[in-house]
Amino acid sequence: MASKTSRITPPRGVLRNRCRLLAGLLMAVVATSVTAQSPALVGEAAPVKSTPAVIEPAQLETIVVTAIQPLVEKYQVPGVALALTIDGEPYFFNIGDTAMEGGAPVTERTLFEIGSVSKTFTATLAAYAEVKGALDFRKPVSAYLPALRGSAMDSIAVLNLATHTAGHFPLQVPADVRSDEQLLDYFRNWQPQYTPGSKRTYSNPGSGLLGLVAARSLHQPFASAMEEHIFRGLGLSDTYIRVPAEKMAGYAEGHNSKHQPVRLDMGLLGEEAYGVRSSAADLTRYLAAQMQLVKVSGDLEKALAQTRRGYFETDHYVQDMVWEQYPLPVKASRLLAGNARDMIGDQPVVAISPALAVQKNVLINKTGSTGGFSTYVAFIPEKHFGFVLLANKYFPNEERVEVMYKILESLMPDVTAAETDAKQ
Known part of the structure; x- marks a missing residue:
């Protein structure tokens, strides 16, 4: 079944700021089934069927708008592409425009700078x-x-x-x-x-x-190696290190704290560390591949799994290869601490030997930022749940985590934990 598109007008006063930032409508692209026609799962790889999510689209839209609205208003974010995978089914929510002035409506195919999420690739x-x-x-x-x-x-x-x-x-x-x-x-x-x-x-x-x-x-x-072995191998059609000229029109404009347009200055090692541009559709497919919801080659599947083994334990999470994983249920405070700026500095770790085998009942996440863009991706293999947040404005990691956690509390309260619980 092909994707269904609907548009939702925010309530009075919702998603409003001085730059007509969200004067348009919130567009939700809801994939009612995962098929080869689904924007999230295009390409040669065939999806693995899963049980459809039991949730009304209107209810899901309300949950998403309630979670994202305060952040968009607070930081005057021009555009957001948010995607959820629920029981293996992709849902897309596109808000605002690709630029503060003169942009086109954001879609699940709009290109965003994904910053350090590039490191996972x-x-x-x-x-x-x-x-x-x-x-x-x-x-x-x-x-x-x-x-x-x-x-x-x-x-x-x-x-x-x-x-x-x-x-x-x-x-x-x-x-x-x-x-x-x-x-x-x-x-x-x-x-x-x-x-x-x-x-x-x-x-x-x-x-x-x-x-x-x-x-x-x-x-x-x-x-060249990334394009040939990883992007092409995953069936990603909107993911680039070097954006082709014909794709530039779909590349969102980033905005700094002064609402000025900015784009990535690649610099030395930029391609390798933070240089990927991608879309909500492609990142949703990427997370689906991590959860074995789409078929990739045996070698690539082994490589994806290798990155999700645990090698070191920090105070807040297990360090995989770039990915960070949290046992479930997980408190909001633990996720916030693990994604806080303090984690950039020296943190004690304990080596895990032998390396921890690939886990399913965990939340795995990674943030990414450039001067004008914010990204957060997370997934729970056991639940076939994925979360992608792309925005063409920088705002703190903690704000991104809170959006995802609010959605989890509504959709999957069993994976969240109250702050008074003994478990984290």
């Missing part, structure tokens, strides 16, 4: 290289980048890059590093500030280096 490429026998996560970084032999990279395992446990890379590539040669010099001279694997420090250079290792192991440029 980078980890998948590295895992794919391992499945193909080209890479070993236990080997040192210098085994794949000969220019770094004789440096600290002789004692940093590739797995440390995938789990932010290499030894305290900075959040960003230093400002005085402006060329590929300077970048190699930086990595050659870098020294860990703690024993690798003893702490977690969130880092773009570390994730970027993982991308370089993965691409080198496959003997391909990073963008």
